[in-house]
Every structure is written in structure tokens, then in C-alpha cells.
Amino acid sequence: MPRIIGVDIPAKKHVEVSLTYIYGIGPAGARRLCTETAIDPHKRADALSDDELSRITAYIERSLVVEGPLRRQVAQNISRLREIECYRGIRHRLSLPVRGQRTRTNARTRKGKRRTVAGKKGVKEMHRG
Numbered sequence: 001m002p003r004i005i006g007v008d009i010p011a012k013k014h015v016e017v018s019l020t021y022i023y024g025i026g027p028a029g030a031r032r033l034c035t036e037t038a039i040d041p042h043k044r045a046d047a048l049s050d051d052e053l054s055r056i057t058a059y060i061e062r063s064l065v066v067e068g069p070l071r072r073q074v075a076q077n078i079s080r081l082r083e084i085e086c087y088r089g090i091r092h093r094l095s096l097p098v099r100g101q102r103t104r105t106n107a108r109t110r111k112g113k114r115r116t117v118a119g120k121k122g123v124k125e126m127h128r129g
Contacts, residue, residue, distance in 0.1 A: 002045050004057055005067060011046035018045040019056070024066035033059055 001008040002018075009018040019030035034041040037055045039048070048056075060066060065073065081089035091098045097110050108114070 002048055002053060004053065005060055007067065009045050011044070013045060014042050015039060015045050015048065016041035022060075022066055024064060024070040025060075029064070033064075036063075 001011045004022065007022050009021050016027070016030045016034055019025050019033060020027055025033065031041060033056065037052070037059050039052050039056065078092055082093050083089070088098050095110055095112070096103060097107050101107065103111070
């Protein structure tokens with residue numbers, strides 16, 4: 001397994017796919033990285049030479065924010081939103097969807113497992129008094 005900036009990338013996959021295992025590099029970024037560093041994207045990751053690995057590492061360090069610094073940056077952005085108590089910050093604090101999705105149904109990932117709330121009493125039971 002080749003190691004790039006502290007991340008083991010899968011050896012048996014194409015370079016283009018293997019690079020997406022690094023946090024902050026998606027499919028489009030991996031494609032751009034391959035063209036900028038003149039590396040064949042369909043080459044297997046274990047077939048990369050030391051020179052090619054060093055070119056990839058140098059490009060990432062020079063041009064991209066990835067892994068630890070990117071995670072820290074995202075966490076700081078979220079904490080800033082929480083501190084200024086804007087709408088998005090409140091949604092983050094309440095663990096609700098932030099980007100305008102509906103919550104009456106289909107918000108299980110953010111809201112967690114269903115918690116049943118006691119239903120209202122029936123009409124007949126209220127009139128017995």
C-alpha cells in the first residue's frame with residue numbers, strides 16, 4: 001500500500017480511485033491532480049514510482065487542504081456558526097438538517113432513532129369528564 005501524506009491508499013485500484021481515499025480529494029480533484037502531475041489515472045497505485053509519489057505529495061502539499069487541517073477547518077466553521085447563533089448554527093446545535101431538508105419525515109440520519117411521543121387522548125375520553 002503506497003502511503004501519501006500519512007494515508008495508506010489501496011494498492012490494487014487505479015490511481016484516480018485510490019486518491020479519493022484521502023479526505024478532501026474527490027473524483028474530480030483526483031482527475032485534476034493526475035493531469036497536473038502528468039500521471040496516468042488508469043495506472044494501478046502499487047505501480048507508481050517513487051518519483052510519481054513524490055510529485056503527487058508535492059502537489060497536494062502545495063495546492064490542497066486535506067486530512068487534519070481540512071477537518072479542523074470544517075469544525076471551526078461549524079463552531080463559528082454555533083457561536084454567532086445564526087440559523088445554520090442553531091440547526092447544527094439541535095442536530096437537525098442544516099440545508100433546508102424537510103423534517104416531518106425523512107430526517108432519521110440527523111434525528112436518530114425514533115422516540116415515540118404519547119399521542120393525544122381520543123375525543124370520547126375527553127367528554128367523559
